[in-house]
Every structure is written in structure tokens, then in C-alpha cells.
Amino acid sequence: xxxxxxxxxxxxxxxxxxxxxxxxxxxxxxxxxxxxxxxxxxxxxxxxxxxxxxxxxxxxxxxxxxxxxxxxxxxxxxxxxxxxxxxxxxxxxxxxxxxxxxxxxxxxxxxxxxxxxxxxxxxxxxxxxxxxxxxxxxxxxxxxxxxxxxxxxxxxxxxxxxxxxxxxxxxxxxxxxxxxxxxxxxxxxxxxxxxxxxxxxxxxxxxxxxxxxxxxxxxxxxxxxxxxxxxxxxxxxxxxxxxxxxxxxxxxxxxxxxxxxxxxxxxxxxxxxxxxxxxxxxxxxxxxxxxxxxxxxxxxxxxxxxxxxxxxxx
Amino acid sequence: xxxxxxxxxxxxxxxxxxxxxxxxxxxxxxxxxxxxxxxxxxxxxxxxxxxxxxxxxxxxxxxxxxxxxxxxxxxxxxxxxxxxxxxxxxxxxxxxxxxxxxxxxxxxxxxxxxxxxxxxxxxxxxxxxxxxxxxxxxxxxxxxxxxxxxxxxxxxxxxxxxxxxxxxxxxxxxxxxxxxxxxxxxxxxxxxxxxxxxxxxxxxxxxxxxxxxxxxxxxxxxxxxxxxxxxxxxxxxxxxxxxxxxxxx
Ligand SMILES: Cc1cc2nc3c(=O)[nH]c(=O)nc-3n(C[C@H](O)[C@H](O)[C@H](O)COP(=O)(O)OP(=O)(O)OC[C@H]3O[C@@H](n4cnc5c(N)ncnc54)[C@H](O)[C@@H]3O)c2cc1C
Ligand SMILES: Cc1cc2nc3c(=O)[nH]c(=O)nc-3n(C[C@H](O)[C@H](O)[C@H](O)COP(=O)(O)OP(=O)(O)OC[C@H]3O[C@@H](n4cnc5c(N)ncnc54)[C@H](O)[C@@H]3O)c2cc1C
Numbered sequence: 353x354x355x356x357x358x359x360x361x362x363x364x365x366x367x368x369x370x371x372x373x374x375x376x377x378x379x380x381x382x383x384x385x386x387x388x389x390x391x392x393x394x395x396x397x398x399x400x401x402x403x404x405x406x407x408x409x410x411x412x413x414x415x416x417x418x419x420x421x422x423x424x425x426x427x428x429x430x431x432x433x434x435x436x437x438x439x440x441x442x443x444x445x446x447x448x449x450x451x452x453x454x455x456x457x458x459x460x461x462x463x464x465x466x467x468x469x470x471x472x473x474x475x476x477x478x479x480x481x482x483x484x485x486x487x488x489x490x491x492x493x494x495x496x497x498x499x500x501x502x503x504x505x506x507x508x509x510x511x512x513x514x515x516x517x518x519x520x521x522x523x524x525x526x527x528x529x530x531x532x533x534x535x536x537x538x539x540x541x542x543x544x545x546x547x548x549x550x551x552x553x554x555x556x557x558x559x560x561x562x563x564x565x566x567x568x569x570x571x572x573x574x575x576x577x578x579x580x581x582x583x584x585x586x587x588x589x590x591x592x593x594x595x596x597x598x599x600x601x602x603x604x605x606x607x608x609x610x611x612x613x614x615x616x617x618x619x620x621x622x623x624x625x626x627x628x629x630x631x632x633x634x635x636x637x638x639x640x641x642x643x644x645x646x647x648x649x650x651x652x653x654x655x656x657x658x659x660x661x662x663x664x665x666x
Numbered sequence: 667x668x669x670x671x672x673x674x675x676x677x678x679x680x681x682x683x684x685x686x687x688x689x690x691x692x693x694x695x696x697x698x699x700x701x702x703x704x705x706x707x708x709x710x711x712x713x714x715x716x717x718x719x720x721x722x723x724x725x726x727x728x729x730x731x732x733x734x735x736x737x738x739x740x741x742x743x744x745x746x747x748x749x750x751x752x753x754x755x756x757x758x759x760x761x762x763x764x765x766x767x768x769x770x771x772x773x774x775x776x777x778x779x780x781x782x783x784x785x786x787x788x789x790x791x792x793x794x795x796x797x798x799x800x801x802x803x804x805x806x807x808x809x810x811x812x813x814x815x816x817x818x819x820x821x822x823x824x825x826x827x828x829x830x831x832x833x834x835x836x837x838x839x840x841x842x843x844x845x846x847x848x849x850x851x852x853x854x855x856x857x858x859x860x861x862x863x864x865x866x867x868x869x870x871x872x873x874x875x876x877x878x879x880x881x882x883x884x885x886x887x888x889x890x891x892x893x894x895x896x897x898x899x900x901x902x903x904x905x906x907x908x909x910x911x912x913x914x915x
Binding site: 362419421422423426444445446448449450451452453454455456457459460461462463464465474478479480481482483484485486487488489490491492524525526527528529530531532533534535543547572580583584589590591596597604605615616622625626627628634639640641642643644645646647653656657660661663664665 | 677679682683684685692704759760761764783784786787788789790791792793794795796797798799800802803804805806807808810820823824825826827828829830831832833834835836838843844845879880881882883884885886887888889892894895896897898900901902904905906907908909912914915
């Protein structure tokens with residue numbers, strides 16, 4: 353089964369979720385080719401070529417793909433589709449945007465957000481905010497699949513695949529890019545971080561978020577997450593939201609501070625290896641999934657926690 | 667310009683669903699059903715566009731069993747002008763939903779279709795993109811701001827790392843994210859008025875769509891549970907455990 357994997361990137365660097373989605377793609381079959389569609393994205397293609405088990409990297413370098421708009425990118429994928437039995441992408445905003453469009457153009461029912469490859473045509477996927485796990489078999493001739501990358505280990509480097517240039521497909525000219533505001537940050541990305549420190553409504557303000565949550569995250573070398581309530585209230589930017597309708601994460605350590613533990617939030621973090629919860633309400637549902645729970649006020653606990661961590665880290 | 671809003675009847679977001687003991691699916695008997703929360707946001711956005719004079723009519727459509735008409739009534743009570751119920755009792759996957767919606771779009775010729783970004787039951791996140799593909803229309807998924815302007819729309823989208831703004835030409839598909847707006851509650855007089863608003867009944871066959879599922883569900887299982895943890899008495903104890911017992915810091 354020939355598999356085409358869409359690389360996630362920002363034109364300059366390959367995003368780490370690609371190596372995780374590659375693990376799922378390789379479990380479905382071989383050869384695996386990786387598509388890098390972008391503008392001035394040669395470095396991305398070179399990084400993808402180093403991933404173990406990749407047979408070939410296809411580089412479509414054109415202004416048309418600079419922002420990976422759904423319409424031209426779908427046209428490109430459909431033009432490449434005849435050569436493949438499966439088209440796979442990580443469950444990122446970009447792939448979730450384009451792949452269903454590709455699936456419909458190929459008259460295929462997509463399998464979304466798989467957490468396990470049971471067989472090349474059979475997958476496990478969560479439904480109802482992760483309260484049930486469905487095993488589904490795709491009866492379509494071609495498979496279109498998105499991968500929940502938190503559920504797969506990254507494929508290591510160790511390959512040296514050839515890079516082949518592919519021309520741009522036709523431009524449907526349906527939409528145009530206007531602008532983008534991407535926050536620059538030195539912190540690890542949520543979906544790649546080993547430790548995540550998340551704040552909830554209890555934090556109280558944007559200023560308190562910066563004063564309490566962010567320094568603790570930095571002390572731990574962690575990414576920062578937030579509940580929907582914290583994002584809706586404007587304490588944290590939208591792409592920090594963890595949960596059913598935000599990002600799904602599974603770090604080594606997840607620290608939930610002043611978060612109640614609604615099912616929609618748990619859906620995004622309950623597969624973390626170790627969960628710590630700090631909440632002043634000892635009945636808060638977050639404690640039902642926490643390995644270590646501390647009943648207390650975040651305003652006093654967080655500074656203490658930061659000091660104690662500094663101590664043990666020396 | 668007409669706006670079409672597909673609304674789905676789903677298990678209420680407050681319900682914690684249980685997997686049936688025989689693995690055949692989840693227990694849906696007697697659970698509370700509501701409109702998919704993202705679809706409430708879609709209805710609200712359509713109504714605001716109508717109130718701002720950018721749209722002339724808001725049409726809600728639902729594909730599902732007879733009870734999906736309750737979901738349509740909710741949309742009508744919020745302020746939608748009329749409803750279309752495409753009645754079918756079995757499972758309808760996003761691809762089939764998109765094909766039916768394409769048929770509805772053919773009949774109604776809306777300038778904008780606003781959908782939810784995902785339904786909270788199956789969490790597929792596909793229908794809007796699929797409809798856009800089948801119609802050959804532009805799409806803007808995960809919208810947090812929609813501005814309708816001459817012959818198109820300017821849409822701001824929530825993407826990984828920040829926000830992106832796109833200009834869509836001509837009739838377009840928008841899917842809603844959480845922060846697009848806060849949906850209104852239907853007032854009692856509007857709930858009464860909604861009872862008199864028309865709901866047309868159709869079937870998938872009216873649109874020539876075969877709804878036979880492409881995905882076969884082999885099994886539905888409980889997720890692996892987490893073992894109960896411990897409460898610690900102090901910050902020092904917590905940090906010691908993280909270091910020595912869990913080895914994560
Ligand atoms: C369609 C839909 C999608 C959703 N998607 C998501 C999602 O993706 N992610 C998500 O997170 N939510 C999501 N939600 C929202 C979810 O249902 C909850 O409303 C939300 O997670 C609550 O956030 P919270 O825990 O920060 O706030 P709250 O529930 O208000 O909890 C605050 C907690 O802080 C504690 N507290 C207060 N003060 C202190 C203090 N000083 N010290 C310590 N503890 C304190 C309280 O005891 C309480 O437990 C969604 C909801 C819907 C309807
Ligand atoms: C009671 C029940 C039982 C089910 N059993 C199974 C099963 O056994 N096997 C199985 O594979 N699937 C089953 N499903 C799933 C289902 O038939 C489709 O797969 C699912 O409805 C489409 O996915 P989604 O809603 O997550 O789409 P998404 O793409 O997440 O939905 C996005 C948006 O599309 C629109 N939309 C989607 N569906 C409709 C609709 N019907 N009417 C109007 N607008 C809509 C809404 O605006 C929605 O916000 C069941 C669903 C229900 C409600």
C-alpha cells in the first residue's frame with residue numbers, strides 16, 4: 353500500500369508532529385512518500401528526507417502553497433492521488449482543513465483523528481470527547497486519514513530519501529490570503545512539549561496568567577496550555593486551548609492549575625503520563641484523573657511550587 | 667442573499683455517554699439531545715448577518731430522524747426563517763451529509779453556508795470542507811470573525827499558532843469556531859412564533875443521494891481508565907513525588 357503523508361511545516365522548519373504521523377503512515381503500508389507543499393520550503397524537504405522509512409519526498413514549491421490554502425492544496429493532492437492507496441496527515445489545523453476536501457473530491461469517507469492502526473484499512477478513533485473508542489473499517493478503495501499525533505511516538509531520523517520536485521497543480525482561484533498573526537515564542541509547542549502547565553478560569557486575568565502560569569512553565573521548560581474558560585475570558589490566546597475542541601496533548605507531565613476538569617477539557621489531556629492538579633475545591637472532577645492532587649489556592653501554591661522546583665533543579 | 671445553516675441533533679454536551687456492554691455502540695436511549703453547540707454559533711452568526719442587512723433569509727436544515735425537527739424548531743426559535751428536514755433514520759456519514767447539502771444548496775442557492783466546525787458526538791470535523799469540495803466553493807474553517815462584503819466574505823480563522831484572515835470569492839462555506847460569537851437564547855414569544863414557521867420534509871432520495879455508510883464500525887469500547895491518584899499534603903511533597911516517584915522533573 354503506497355502512502356502519501358502531508359508534512360506539517362511553516363516553510364522554514366518541519367513540525368515534529370510529522371514524524372509522529374509518519375509512524376501511523378508506516379503502520380498502514382509502504383512505500384511512504386512525504387509531500388512538502390510550501391514556498392521556499394527546501395529546508396523542510398531536507399528535514400523530511402532524513403526521517404527513517406521515508407522512501408521519497410515530494411517538494412511542491414510555489415507561491416500557491418505559501419499559506420497552504422485549502423483549495424489549491426486539495427487540487428495538488430487530488431492530482432497526486434492516483435499514485436497512492438492512502439493519503440495521511442497529522443490532525444493539525446492545516447491538515448484538518450484540507451483533507452476532508454480531498455476526501456470528498458475522491459468520493460472517500462475520511463477517517464478522522466485515528467489513535468491506532470489496527471490494519472491498513474482498520475483504525476481506532478475516539479468519539480464523544482474520548483468517552484468511547486470506535487474501531488472502524490474503511491471500505492473505500494482509497495483511504496484518507498488524519499492522525500491524532502499525541503497517540504503515536506515520533507519516527508526517529510536515520511533515512512536519506514531522495515527529494516523530487518513536483519510542479520504546481522492548477523489554481524482554483526477561489527480565495528486569497530490576506531494576513532496572518534502568529535505569536536512568536538521561545539517555549540516548546542503544545543503538541544510537542546514534554547511538560548505542559550495549564551491555567552484555568554481561576555487564574556483571573558491576562559496579567560495573572562503572565563505572572564503565575566508562564567513563569568512556572570518556564571521554570572519547568574514547559575509549554576503553556578489553558579482551559580476554554582481561560583481562553584474565552586481572554587487570559588490566554590486561542591491556540592493554547594487544550595481539549596475536545598482545542599489541542600489534544602499527551603505530555604510526560606501535565607499540570608492543571610485552577611481547572612475544574614470538564615469532560616471537554618479532560619478529552620484533550622487525559623492520556624498524559626502524569627497529571628498534577630491544583631484546585632481549591634477538593635471535589636473538583638480534575639482530581640479523578642490526577643495522579644497527584646493538591647487542594648489549595650493557586651495564588652499561594654504556584655509561587656511555592658516555583659521555588660521548590662528551583663530548589664530541586666539546583 | 668440567503669444563508670443556509672445545517673444543524674445537527676447530538677447528545678447534549680453535559681451528558682457523559684456510556685458504551686453499551688456488548689460493544690455495539692453507545693447508550694443513546696433516554697439521553698438528553700440538543701443542537702450541536704457549534705451549530706448554535708452558526709445560527710447566531712447567520713442571524714446577525716441578517717440583522718445587519720447582509721442577508722435576506724436564514725434557512726436551517728437538519729439531516730436525521732423525525733426528532734431532528736426539534737433541533738430545527740430551536741433554530742427557528744432563535745430566529746431562522748424556515749427549516750428543511752431531510753428525514754433518514756440510519757447512520758449518515760459526513761460525506762453523505764455533504765452530498766445532501768449540495769442538493770439543498772442547488773435548490774436554495776444561498777450565498778453563504780455556515781456550519782459547525784465539528785459535531786461533538788462523532789468529532790469528525792469534515793462536513794463543511796466536503797461540501798465546499800463538492801460545490802467547488804471556497805472554504806474558511808474554524809472561523810472567529812466573518813465580514814460579508816461585496817460578492818464575498820473576509821474570514822478570520824483560528825489556526826495553530828495564531829490567526830489567519832482569508833478573502834473568499836463568491837458563494838462560500840464557513841465553519842464556526844467557539845469564539846465567533848455567543849449564541850442568544852430563544853425568548854418565550856419567539857419559541858411560540860417558531861411553532862408556526864414552516865419546516866419542509868424531504869428524503870435523501872429527493873436529492874438522489876445514497877446514504878449507505880462507507881465506514882464499518884466493528885466495535886465501540888470504553889477508553890482505558892486512569893488509576894486513581896493520591897492527594898498530597900504540601901508543595902514540597904508534590905515536588906518530591908514528581909522527582910523521585912514519577913521521575914518527570
Ligand atoms: C462545545 C464545547 C466545547 C468545549 N471545548 C472545550 C475545550 O476544548 N477545552 C476546555 O478546556 N473546555 C472546553 N469546553 C468548556 C468546558 O465545558 C468547561 O466550561 C471549561 O473547561 C471550564 O474551564 P475551567 O476549568 O478553567 O473553569 P471552571 O470550570 O470555572 O473551573 C475553575 C476551577 O478553578 C477552581 N478555583 C477557583 N479559584 C481557585 C483558586 N484560587 N485556586 C485554586 N483553584 C481555584 C475552582 O474550584 C474550579 O474547579 C467546551 C464546552 C463546549 C460546550
Ligand atoms: C444516534 C447516532 C448514531 C450513530 N451511529 C453511528 C454508527 O453506528 N456508526 C457510524 O459510523 N456513525 C454513527 N453515527 C455518526 C453519524 O451518522 C455521522 O458519521 C456523523 O453524523 C457525521 O459526523 P459529524 O457530525 O461528526 O460531522 P462533522 O463534520 O463533525 O460536522 C460538522 C458540521 O456539519 C453539519 N452537519 C453534520 N451532520 C449533519 C446533519 N445530520 N444534519 C445537519 N447538519 C449536519 C453541522 O453543521 C455540523 O456542525 C451516529 C450518529 C448519531 C447521531
